[in-house]
Amino acid sequence: MTISKHIINRFFLIILTLFTLSWFNTLFAQDANDGKQLFISKCQSCHSGDMKTDMTGPPLFGIEGQWEDKGKLHEWIRNNQKLIASGYPKAVEVSKLKPTAMQTFPDLTDPQIDAILKYIDEKGSGKLDAAKGTPAAGGEKSGEDTSQHPLLYGVITLILALAALILIFVNKNLKKISDDTEGKKTPDGIPFLQNKMYLATTAILLFIIGGYFTTKAMINMNRQKNYEPRQPIFYSHKVHAGINQINCLYCHGNAWESKTAAIPSVNVCMNCHKTIQKYNGPELKDKQGNPIDGSAEIAKLYQYAGFDPQNPDAWDPNKAKPIDWVKIHNLPDHVYFNHSQHVRVGNVQCQTCHGEITQMDEVHQFAELSMGWCVNCHRQTKVNFNVDSTSGNQFYSIYEKFHNDIKSGKMDSVTVKDIGGLECQKCHY
Template sequence: MKACRRVLCRNLYVLFISLFLFAQPLWAQETSEDAAQTTEAADAGSGDGIPADAAVISKGKEIFDGNCAQCHSVHEKVVGPALKNVYERKDVAWLTNFIKYPQKVIDSGDAYAQALFKEYKQIMPNHDFLSDEDIMSILAYVKDETVKGPAVAETPASSTGGDVAADQNAVDPNLLLAVIAGLVLLLVILLIAMVMLIAMLTRYLKQKEDLSEEDKEFISQRFQLKNLLQSQGFIGVVSFVFLAVVLKATVDGLFSIGVQQGYAPEQPIPFSHKLHAGYYEIDCKYCHTGVEKSKNANIPSANICMNCHNTIRTTSPNIQKIYAAIENDEPIQWVRVHNLPDLAYFNHSQHVKVAGLECEQCHGDVKEMEVVQQFSLLTMGWCIDCHRKTEVNTEGNAYYDKLVELHSKNSKDPMTVEDIGGLECAKCHY
């Protein structure tokens, strides 16, 4: 009986294993089909018309950072409401109209828009310069961030990672001081050894009996500092070193005339770029509005400050200076930091919009500057050196096709700004 029971259990076990192995491929296939359907559904969107293409999301992030991030975040309130699931609160057409013309929508009596105005007590500026496609890309970015959820703060690495590598590459000031001290100590030891060696040789020579009177007089002479200081050789060496130092200081001073590297003037209102551009990550283009479309980057007006400070730190004495400037209809007397001579022409839009240069390449890491200062030399030589080294980004720009073709026939090196006339006098002097 027990033997039959064991045989029955063994057969049932074998049958169960066989069924499992047979069903596994079908289950895997079904799971893959479900995953593919889920992916297709995600790619197609949820019927709201908001695209999920990575390129569109990337473009939306760029536009959002430049125009929206100063007042909005996806997952938390800033100056304005959090934008999580905003596409579910209102349809795309309403959102597009509101983003472009918020005042108009509020004045129309729209209940939702008026509720927002009542809660936040301010009106978003018009964004009618954005196209419908731009706004759709912003919504694509917001939807993507909504699905991802809020970012989880990472635990700082203890003793591993890139920070350690950076620390290893940095020069320890204490180590450098120790090396200098070691070299000085080594020179002192060598000097002492030479003095001892001279003394030993002198004693040895004095014991010799076949020395001439002249040799005995030379060996017996004593070192006198006065004679050394009055010698022609010493005076000549000191004079040469002195004249060389004076000449170098004079030449350096002449070359530094008009160079204001490190210039950090005191402003009428203390403005921390480290706080605004660094901690709050306000994009440079939000305040310096002309950087992509004008010769000048524009010093921001008080109205731009008021986009945030009509509700943030309104009682601060420094913010009150902004209110006073607006009430008196007088501009804030900001002190210009970066000054070019009148004979030099520089166009911000040409470098930022066309060439695609980042602000940090010329202005340094501004988001780490408590008081902004001139980072680069901004001299003619500095500009020429940049034009000689900077490669022209010709990809996707048919304007350069013929130039690239002609350049490739005569040179194997990449085409730089110098090759397209970047060193011609009339480019910068007019």
């Protein structure tokens, strides 16, 4: 075997090792991301995203240390009412902390609950923020961002590929010099631009690489992930839905009853701002970091409403003008999406599709809202088949086969795809 073949074999071995390491890094990052997504979809409607602020539900940081039996904690998360009814002391104690009963999550598996608890611990302790290069709890910074490892491996791979190519040409030239010294006659090599094998290989590689990036670009056309337009009024969801804990359905009540969530009218805003005329909350900043005068933004609302704060009793709501909000979430015209079917029937939390809305000042599009993204959700989301209780959806009683399969142990749960969630006509006109 020649030296050049040794070099090529080692080169491919290095590439395989780098891609394996990159895959493991992505896998571990996905595990952490799973915990975050589950927390957003299942927990964040009642519990604060920083794990330390008291909201509808208590702060969750340190919750594992508060339960002696982790198995009981899992039972509490799945069905707290059942655990309270059993008389378990810790469950009874926790149930008295808040007047609002905690929602049950019978569909969560042990690994999913562990992922949520891990995310709660890392978020509450500041480990996640430190991993992103932001100051940790102790005021120090962690300079490593593990999300950049795949990019680093890619750069190293290119450098090694270039080094291997150089070594191959050096080896070829040294062999030619050695043969000339020994008087051996070696045939002249074919120039690169005349070598059909080199040209064909290069053309195929360029076709594959170009096709990949072209396809990627075409697939992402008209997808607006992270789209964050400037709105006519700086409306902070962080202040309204986060700090002041205004329920999403107060402003977007249509999401409970109809296809669209709708934009609240000016008069809905004035229900509160007829009396709240000055902003006294935390400092507001736009995405560029420029300070925002909250009171001035309220004054803009008054212009649309035709409201004079000096003479509030003279206000005529019928003279209000609609605010020209810039639409953020857009679906193609041939796609059917019903908010009530997801929010009311499916009990899907707003954060599942819209992200940590309670932490956003200026709202941006959190998810790509692609067909693949929706289909994956339908494949993974379990439906509440417990029709024997008041919490179950009685419509699912017609699926007799699935109920029999669950009782016999053939199935442990039913997902949206099992009840037709992947059928084309469900989402396309």
